[in-house]
Amino acid sequence: MDKTYYDPKDLKKFGNITELQPELGKKFFDYYGDVFKEGALTQREKSLIALAVSHAVQCPYCIDAYTSDSLEKGADETQMMEAIHVAAAIKSGALLVHGVQMMNKIDDLTM
Amino acid sequence: MLKERKISLQGQDHQLSHTDKQIAILEDLEQVSFSHRLEELGKSSFKPTSIDIFQVNLGKMCNQVCKHCHVDAGPDRKEIMTRETMQLCLDALDQSDISTIDLTGGAPEMNPDFRWFVEELSRRGKHIIVRCNLTIILASKKYNDLPLFFKKHKVEVVSSLPHFSARRTDAQRGEGVFEKSIQALKMLNNVGYGLADSDLKLNLVYNPSGAFLPADQAGLEAEFKRKLKDGYDIAFNELYAITNLPISRFLDYLVASENYEDYMQKLIDAFNPAAVDGVMCRNTISIGWDGYLFDCDFNQMLDLKLNHGAPNHIRDFNVDLLTKREIILNNHCYGCTAGAGSSCGGVTT
Numbered sequence: 001m002d003k004t005y006y007d008p009k010d011l012k013k014f015g016n017i018t019e020l021q022p023e024l025g026k027k028f029f030d031y032y033g034d035v036f037k038e039g040a041l042t043q044r045e046k047s048l049i050a051l052a053v054s055h056a057v058q059c060p061y062c063i064d065a066y067t068s069d070s071l072e073k074g075a076d077e078t079q080m081m082e083a084i085h086v087a088a089a090i091k092s093g094a095l096l097v098h099g100v101q102m103m104n105k106i107d108d109l110t111m
Numbered sequence: 112m113l114k115e116r117k118i119s120l121q122g123q124d125h126q127l128s129h130t131d132k133q134i135a136i137l138e139d140l141e142q143v144s145f146s147h148r149l150e151e152l153g154k155s156s157f158k159p160t161s162i163d164i165f166q167v168n169l170g171k172m173c174n175q176v177c178k179h180c181h182v183d184a185g186p187d188r189k190e191i192m193t194r195e196t197m198q199l200c201l202d203a204l205d206q207s208d209i210s211t212i213d214l215t216g217g218a219p220e221m222n223p224d225f226r227w228f229v230e231e232l233s234r235r236g237k238h239i240i241v242r243c244n245l246t247i248i249l250a251s252k253k254y255n256d257l258p259l260f261f262k263k264h265k266v267e268v269v270s271s272l273p274h275f276s277a278r279r280t281d282a283q284r285g286e287g288v289f290e291k292s293i294q295a296l297k298m299l300n301n302v303g304y305g306l307a308d309s310d311l312k313l314n315l316v317y318n319p320s321g322a323f324l325p326a327d328q329a330g331l332e333a334e335f336k337r338k339l340k341d342g343y344d345i346a347f348n349e350l351y352a353i354t355n356l357p358i359s360r361f362l363d364y365l366v367a368s369e370n371y372e373d374y375m376q377k378l379i380d381a382f383n384p385a386a387v388d389g390v391m392c393r394n395t396i397s398i399g400w401d402g403y404l405f406d407c408d409f410n411q412m413l414d415l416k417l418n419h420g421a422p423n424h425i426r427d428f429n430v431d432l433l434t435k436r437e438i439i440l441n442n443h444c445y446g447c448t449a450g451a452g453s454s455c456g457g458v459t460t
Contacts, residue, residue: 044326071321072324072325074325074327074331074334077278
């Protein structure tokens with residue numbers, strides 16, 4: 001049998017993290033549930049943000065969960081892909097902006 | 112992704128064209144059954160509140176072969192309601208005060224006696240709903256005047272449009288369906304359907320195009336209105352968000368795509384006690400193409416005929432007995448009670 005670090009079935013066991021530390025686990029899930037309630041942002045907007053962040057942190061569980069959730073919140077494929085591009089733009093922008101630091105260092109070290 | 116179908120499950124002699132095979136899958140449930148779930152709510156008996164809607168399936172013939180179709184309709188289906196059975200329906204209506212008649216299929220307009228039946232219902236002053244798949248209007252010249260025919264009899268038109276994008280609509284309903292649907296919607300708008308100052312009602316139906324639950328109906332309606340207006344200058348009245356039930360071709364899709372267990376779990380997790388009282392079987396009677404009676408369109412497609420002493424054919428129609436009937440439940444019913452609930456008129460909460 002193949003051994004892997006990720007099994008899709010494990011997503012259903014997420015709630016089990018409360019077994020070893022109920023108090024903190026409950027606080028986390030209460031907070032998590034509140035975060036995703038309709039607020040200043042709609043549930044669909046929050047789901048698309050979550051989908052984008054899921055890709056940024058490269059969590060396969062989150063990608064599965066928020067792909068489903070985005071569809072169920074009425075998002076379409078184009079919106080979902082655009083959300084991922086936003087994450088990709090920030091990730092690559094975050095890398096490239098460090099180029100300024102490199103350029104500063106070049107200035108420090110060169111005549 | 113399932114490839115597009117050309118013929119029905121029955122035409123392929125697919126095992127899921129047999130209702131006993133479908134019921135066996137539905138009943139093989141590890142979780143608590145739907146009827147036990149109702150018992151937990153103190154509803155060991157589940158009866159209608161009234162009969163307000165007379166939903167008639169005029170036949171299984173259709174010009175489309177949608178992937179999610181719980182009727183397993185298609186061009187190869189020959190079941191069609193005869194004029195004699197339609198007359199029995201009219202006789203039944205004449206002895207009741209049911210005011211709303213909901214005509215469905217297949218494509219109900221493909222029944223050769225469709226117009227005669229609508230005229231007879233119109234003459235009796237009934238509120239007529241036609242579940243029109245839109246593309247039938249463009250399918251041949253003989254259907255091109257349907258918008259005017261509907262208008263003449265003040266028929267309410269209810270039409271499926273799973274998305275405001277071609278990709279999502281065509282994936283569910285067939286290649287080119289979105290473009291034809293847009294054309295048909297414009298034709299309906301042109302004769303006054305769906306406009307703010309008109310009494311000609313045009314309502315759209317949203318079904319998820321996959322193994323997920325529908326989004327919030329009000330939010331979807333607002334977005335559909337904006338996208339269809341901005342993109343195509345199309346107007347409509349209301350949008351009904353309907354959950355796909357694990358029956359027939361949608362069941363086949365779920366099983367083939369290995370989504371069945373997860374989808375059933377979704378429905379069960381989303382069970383909403385508040386959605387139970389408004390499910391459509393409580394105020395609807397469903398009449399099959401051959402005149403048999405059912406609690407709803409879904410039970411009809413699973414061939415779960417009325418029992419417990421209630422008349423099960425239109426020739427024996429009896430409002431009093433039918434109102435006292437016990438509604439037949441199975442695990443597909445979880446589809447009507449998930450989230451905000453689901454019925455032919457959209458959410459039930």
